[in-house]
Amino acid sequence: MSEHSIPARIYYLVFATLLLLTLITVEVAFYDLGILTFGVALGIACFKAALVILYFMHVRYSSGLTGIFVAAGFVFLAIMLTFFLLDASSRDWQYQPDSSGFSMVRPS
Amino acid sequence: MSTTVEASHHSGTGENYLTAGYGLKSWLMTTDHKRIAILYLLSISLFFVIGGLFAVLIRIELLTPAGDLVSADSYNKLFTLHGLVMIFFFLVPSIPAVFGNFLIPIMIGARDLAFPKVNLASWYVFTIGGLFTFAVVLAGGVDTGWTFYTPYSSTYSKTAVGLTAIGVFITGFSSILTGLNFVVTIHKMRAPGLTWFRLPLFIWAHYATSLIMLLGTPVVAISILLVFLERVFGIGIFDPALGGDPVLFQHLFWFYSHPAVYIMILPSMGVMSELIACFCRKRIFGYSFVAFSSLAIAVLGFLVWGHHMFTSSQSIYAGMVFSILTMMVAIPSAVKVFNWAATMYGGSISYETPMMYAFGFLGLFTIGGLTGLFLGALGLDVHVHDTYFVVAHFHYIMVGGAIMGYLGALHFWWPKMFGRLYPEAWAKLSSIVIFIGFNLTFFPQFLVGYLGMPRRYHVYPDEFQIFHVLSTAGASILAIGYAFPVVYLIWSLVRGEKAGPNPWNAKGLEWTVPSPPTTFNFDETPVVTEEAYDYSRPVEGKVV
Amino acid sequence: MSNFHDGVVAHQFDDAEQQKETVNLGMWSFLITEVMMFGALFAAYGFYRFKYPQAWIEGSNYLDYLLGAFNTAVLICSSLTMAMAVHAAQHAKRKQIIVFLILTIILGGVFIGVKVVEYADKFEHHLVPGHNFSVDSPFANQVELFYSFYFIMTGLHALHMLIGFGIIATLVVMAYRNRFSEAYYAPVEMTGLYWHFVDIVWIFLFPFLYLIGRG
Numbered sequence: 001m002s003e004h005s006i007p008a009r010i011y012y013l014v015f016a017t018l019l020l021l022t023l024i025t026v027e028v029a030f031y032d033l034g035i036l037t038f039g040v041a042l043g044i045a046c047f048k049a050a051l052v053i054l055y056f057m058h059v060r061y062s063s064g065l066t067g068i069f070v071a072a073g074f075v076f077l078a079i080m081l082t083f084f085l086l087d088a089s090s091r092d093w094q095y096q097p098d099s100s101g102f103s104m105v106r107p108s
Numbered sequence: 109m110s111t112t113v114e115a116s117h118h119s120g121t122g123e124n125y126l127t128a129g130y131g132l133k134s135w136l137m138t139t140d141h142k143r144i145a146i147l148y149l150l151s152i153s154l155f156f157v158i159g160g161l162f163a164v165l166i167r168i169e170l171l172t173p174a175g176d177l178v179s180a181d182s183y184n185k186l187f188t189l190h191g192l193v194m195i196f197f198f199l200v201p202s203i204p205a206v207f208g209n210f211l212i213p214i215m216i217g218a219r220d221l222a223f224p225k226v227n228l229a230s231w232y233v234f235t236i237g238g239l240f241t242f243a244v245v246l247a248g249g250v251d252t253g254w255t256f257y258t259p260y261s262s263t264y265s266k267t268a269v270g271l272t273a274i275g276v277f278i279t280g281f282s283s284i285l286t287g288l289n290f291v292v293t294i295h296k297m298r299a300p301g302l303t304w305f306r307l308p309l310f311i312w313a314h315y316a317t318s319l320i321m322l323l324g325t326p327v328v329a330i331s332i333l334l335v336f337l338e339r340v341f342g343i344g345i346f347d348p349a350l351g352g353d354p355v356l357f358q359h360l361f362w363f364y365s366h367p368a369v370y371i372m373i374l375p376s377m378g379v380m381s382e383l384i385a386c387f388c389r390k391r392i393f394g395y396s397f398v399a400f401s402s403l404a405i406a407v408l409g410f411l412v413w414g415h416h417m418f419t420s421s422q423s424i425y426a427g428m429v430f431s432i433l434t435m436m437v438a439i440p441s442a443v444k445v446f447n448w449a450a451t452m453y454g455g456s457i458s459y460e461t462p463m464m465y466a467f468g469f470l471g472l473f474t475i476g477g478l479t480g481l482f483l484g485a486l487g488l489d490v491h492v493h494d495t496y497f498v499v500a501h502f503h504y505i506m507v508g509g510a511i512m513g514y515l516g517a518l519h520f521w522w523p524k525m526f527g528r529l530y531p532e533a534w535a536k537l538s539s540i541v542i543f544i545g546f547n548l549t550f551f552p553q554f555l556v557g558y559l560g561m562p563r564r565y566h567v568y569p570d571e572f573q574i575f576h577v578l579s580t581a582g583a584s585i586l587a588i589g590y591a592f593p594v595v596y597l598i599w600s601l602v603r604g605e606k607a608g609p610n611p612w613n614a615k616g617l618e619w620t621v622p623s624p625p626t627t628f629n630f631d632e633t634p635v636v637t638e639e640a641y642d643y644s645r646p647v648e649g650k651v652v
Numbered sequence: 653m654s655n656f657h658d659g660v661v662a663h664q665f666d667d668a669e670q671q672k673e674t675v676n677l678g679m680w681s682f683l684i685t686e687v688m689m690f691g692a693l694f695a696a697y698g699f700y701r702f703k704y705p706q707a708w709i710e711g712s713n714y715l716d717y718l719l720g721a722f723n724t725a726v727l728i729c730s731s732l733t734m735a736m737a738v739h740a741a742q743h744a745k746r747k748q749i750i751v752f753l754i755l756t757i758i759l760g761g762v763f764i765g766v767k768v769v770e771y772a773d774k775f776e777h778h779l780v781p782g783h784n785f786s787v788d789s790p791f792a793n794q795v796e797l798f799y800s801f802y803f804i805m806t807g808l809h810a811l812h813m814l815i816g817f818g819i820i821a822t823l824v825v826m827a828y829r830n831r832f833s834e835a836y837y838a839p840v841e842m843t844g845l846y847w848h849f850v851d852i853v854w855i856f857l858f859p860f861l862y863l864i865g866r867g
Binding site for chain 2: 664689796
Binding site: 073076080083084088089093 | 171295319323327355356359363410411413421422423424425429430
C-alpha cells in the first residue's frame, strides 16, 4: 500500500513510456524479423505490463507478498502454456526404424 | 496452545452463535463464518443425498448383465449427474466450505474470515449454481459425463448441456470466493504469536487447497463457458470442422480438474493431521515436512493433468513428461502417510470414532494412491484406461479418502459445532459398517476393471456379474452405514450429552472456546505461545 | 470485492492498517483469478496460433491495426487518469477525484465506441464466426477459428470494461458525497487496480490480434 504517495511526475513518465512502446510495437510489426517477430511483440507487451503493474498498480512500493502473488499468477500461466505447446509441437513426431536403431522424425 | 481466553468462564452462561438469532433472516443474512458453515453443511448434505440416489440407481442397474432397469440414454444421464453433483456440489465444497469456514478463523484466533460478506455471497452463488443443476434434472438431465468432453458436449449431445454448463460456471465462483477468503485470512488474520510454523496442519492444508481454487477454478470456468458459447452461438473453439482441437478442451478441463482432485483430498489430509495428533497424544512427526508436502502437492498437482489424456491424441512425448511428473506427486503424498504412521509409533493411541475414520482413511488412501501410480504409468494406462479400475481408483481417493476425512471431521468437531456429544458406540459401529461396505463396493471394481469391464456401460458380459453383485451388495451396506450418522447426529442435537469446551482433551485454539462458540469466537484476541499439537504439556485446566 | 466500509474498521479487523493490507491482498488474489481466466484463453490462442500460423496471419490482416493502436493509446490514457484519481484520493482532493474518474469513464467510452464500430464492420464483412462467416481463403475454417478468439477475448475484455464503468460511476457518487478521506480511499485504490488490470489485458490483446504477420 502506498503510505508514501508516488509523485505525479512518475505517472506521467510511465504514461509517456507506454505510449512510446505502443508506437514501437506497431512500427516493428512491419519488419519481418522471422522467428523473432512474435518474441519481440511479446517482449514489448510484457515490458509494458510490467510498467503498469510496478508503477500504476504500486507493486514496486508494496510488500514482497504482493509481488509473490503477482508472480504466482504468471508462473502458473507459463506452466499451462508450456505444456500446451509441448503437446502441440510434438504431437505428430514419430519413431521410425532405420539402420542405426530408431530415429525421431517430424513428418512434413 | 495456551491462550488468554478462559473457556470455563463462558460455558453455560448463555449466548452462542446458534442462539444469537432465531429467524430465517438471521440465518440467510448472516455474515458469521460459523453460521455460513452450517448453511453449507445443510446444502452439501442435500446434494450428497441426491448424488447418492443416482449412485443407488446405477448400482441397481448393474446388478444384472442386461439393461433392464434403465435405458442406455438414462444410464448416461445417471452417471453424469452422479459425477456432477458429487464433485462440484459435494466433494469440492465439503471440508473447506463446512469445516474450513467454521474452523479457520477460530484456529488462527480471529473473529471472522477476512471478508464475511464475500463468504455469504459464496454460499448464495453456490445455491444459485445448485438451482441450475436442479433445473437440469427437470429439463431431462445431461449425458456428457461430468467431464463435458468436446465435440460431444459442444455439438452432438441433445441434452441440457448449456444449462449444466452455466450451473457449473456459477458454482465455480463460489469456490473461488471461498479460496480467496481463506488465502487472505490465513495471511493477514493470524493471532499474535501464531507464526506459520505454529499453525495447525489443517490450516496449511487449507492454504494449499485455496491456492488451487484460486489458480485452477477460473480455467475450468472459462473452458466450460467456451463449450457453452460453442453450443449456443456456434462460435467454434473446439469444433473439428474448423480445425478446432477437442484435445485442447481436455487440456483446459484437466488443468483445473486434476488439481481439483487435490482440492478434495488436501483438506481431508489436514483433518487427518488433527485427528492423529489428538488421538495419539503426540505432536505430528516431521511437522514442517507435512506442512510443505501440502504445498508441494498443490504445485505438483498443476503439472500432471496430461495423465488423464494418455489415450487421447495427445502427443506421446507430452505423455511421457506427464507420466514422470505424475510419479513425483507420490512423494509428498507418501511423506504425509509415513509421517502419520511415525506419529502413531510410540503414541498413546485411543480408538474414538474420529480416529476410526483416520485409520480408514490411511488404508484406503494408500490403496487409492498406489493404484494411481498404475494409472500414471504411460504403458499400463493404455490397458486400464476408462475401465472400472479407474472407477475403483478414484473412488478409493474420493470416497475412501475425502469422505472418510469428511466424516472424521464431522465426528471430531460435531461437539464443538453444536455443543453435544453423539452416542460413541453407534458412531463406532457405523464407521466399521462404512469401512466394510466401502471395500466391498469398490474392491471388486479393481478386479473387474482389470479384466476389461469399461466404465459408463449399463450392459456387460455375464462373466462380470459376480463382481457387480458384490459391488452392489457393498453399496447397500455403505448406504446403511451412511444412514446411521444422520440418525444419531440429529438425535444428539436434542438428547446428546453436553460436550463442554474440550471433550477430546485436544490442543488447538478451537478447543479453548466454549462449545458452541460465541459469535465473535474470542472475547479478547488470544496470544499463542506454543507449537501446534504440544501434547507434552497438559491441556489447560484439565487433568489428562 | 465489495468489502468496502464507510471509513470504519470492520469488526473482524484489529485496526485500520490490518484492514487496508487485507483488502489489498484480497484484491490481488481476485486479480490472480482474472489472470488465470484470461490466461486460459491466451494459452488456447497460443496453441492454435502454433498450429495454424498462416490462418492467424490472414485473420489478423483483416483487422484495422490503426483502430487497434488508437484504442491502445486511449486505454493507456484512461489508465493514467485512473492512476491520477487514486493519487488525488491519497491526498483527499475531492474535486480532482471526481474529474479524473469521469475522464476515465469518458476515455473508456471512446474505447467501447471504437469497439462497436469494429464489431459492426465485422458483421458487414461477414467475419462473425458461427453466424455470418465467409472469407475467400484456403484456410477459411481456421480464419473462422481466429475470429472466434477475436470475439471471445475482446468481448470478455469489453465486458470487464462495462463492469468497470458501473464501479467507477459508483465511486463518483461516493466522492461527490464526500465519503473518502486521507485515511479511507480503499475503494478508489482497488478499482484502480481492477482498471489497470483491464488495461494490461488489452496491452497483450493488441499485438496478438492486430499485429501478426504485417512484416
